[in-house]
Amino acid sequence: MLFNSIDFAVFLPLVFIAYWFLTQHSLTDQNGLIVISSYIFYGWWDWRFLVLILFSTGVDYFVGRQLGRESVPLRRKALLWMSILANLGLFFFFKYSQFFIDNFVEAFRLFGNKLETSSLEIILPVGISFYTFQTLSYTIDVYRKKLEPTRDFIAFSAFVSFFPQLVAGPIERASNLLPQFHRKRTFEYTKAVDGMRQILWGLFKKMVIADNCAETANYIFEHSDQLGGSTLALGALFFAFQIYGDFSGYSDIAIGTSRLFGFDLKQNFAFPYFSRDIAEFWRRWHISLSTWFRDYLYIPLGGSREGRLISVRNTFIIFLVSGFWHGDNWTFILWGALHAIFFLPLLLLGKNRKNLDSIAHQKSIPGFGEFLGILSTFALVVLAWIFFRAENLGHAIQYFQGLFSSSLFSIPVFEGKGVALVTMILVLFLILIEWKGRSAKHGLEQLGLNWPRALRWSFYSMIVFLISLFMVTEETPFIYFQF
16 A cells, blocks of 8 residues: 555544544553554455464564573573574565575686576565564564563554554654554644644655656756766756655654554654765665664674774675665665765764764755765766666666767757656755754644734645645555565
8 A cells, every 4th residue: 555545545534533432441452442443454465465464473473582581591592593584584575585696696607607497476475674674673672682572462563563663664663663552542633733734744755745846857867878967967856866866755754654553763864965965864864774784794793992993894795785775686785885985984984973963953055065075975876866767787887878968968869858846846946945944844834823823724725735746646655665
């Protein structure tokens, strides 16, 4: 079920009404309704996927309970590895089996041997990359004795399958989200209204920005061998806003929807395209994944505590793993490696923690130095996105060759320039709104709250009008569903 679908427009109000009017007096009933609703939401794609999420839920619930009873270190470690192998085993099988088979066959071919294989035709379960990491956070935190294991299977099932963030995050920590399923929730009007504002802004980013940018970006990437360098630069630019609008739009809808039900999820995007260096970008982009790798991979590997060489090694590991997490293609691995290279000078110079304050603090516009930092960081990010969007390495190389050619400084020529111009105006509107709200948790959190009611509602109505005017009539999946 897509957030931007008629199905969800019917599903959400029905669940909301049942949740607050039929189950508000019982915590167990509230959690039970969330489990049922989440399984309907997830099974809407393919009911067979429910078997996997049930398996992950059962394994980690059992392991958590046993870890709470076990005190022998060796047995506790065995239980931890049971959870890790069960979860990552399924994750790797469904996501990477064909990748390893194809590369194994290619390696033999390079040495003159030909192997005959057939495609496994494995369907990638939606959201497996997200809920696998979420359940692992529970087991690892219980193992580390940072979290008490839950005895409430319904609450734990609701935590694993919570439908707003199930298929594309944010990847919630058990320490933040699970306790909320153990507390009675009461309806809070101000929280619900703010959730609606965030949902509205998320729908705008997805249905107006991402989907319209996709039309231009897809055309340019699909015809990249026929277009000039300036047009290819536009294609990369449009994809940068497509993926931002798509993924951060999903996170806004997920977080806003959670607030309707009395839950607070962590912020997943903090206006990353306003970052002044790559380190700041990764503190602002897909925050839940970045911090997951930091806490469960980077720090256990030694982090920055064991010398400069180990820090460099660990940095490359988390960026490469992050790239591989996104998909079974070498382009994603190179995308991660490129960001590691961008990050390396900051690490070696000790400047990776430089920009921790807000952007243009207490100013309307950034200073000249901040502006140059934002511009140069954005340029590096856009270049790296080419690897992310390319179909394969050959396509990426061909795209870069065309980009850095003499035609880079020519006037862009391609079909649909008029549509692209309108889309860019909408992107500028997005940038303006997000710049005004850059100190908040989402673009509309504080904007307009002190305006007269008529003006405020006129502004919200304008956003609804823009969505209805520029929305793509065909339902379009979110990009991160494929990851």
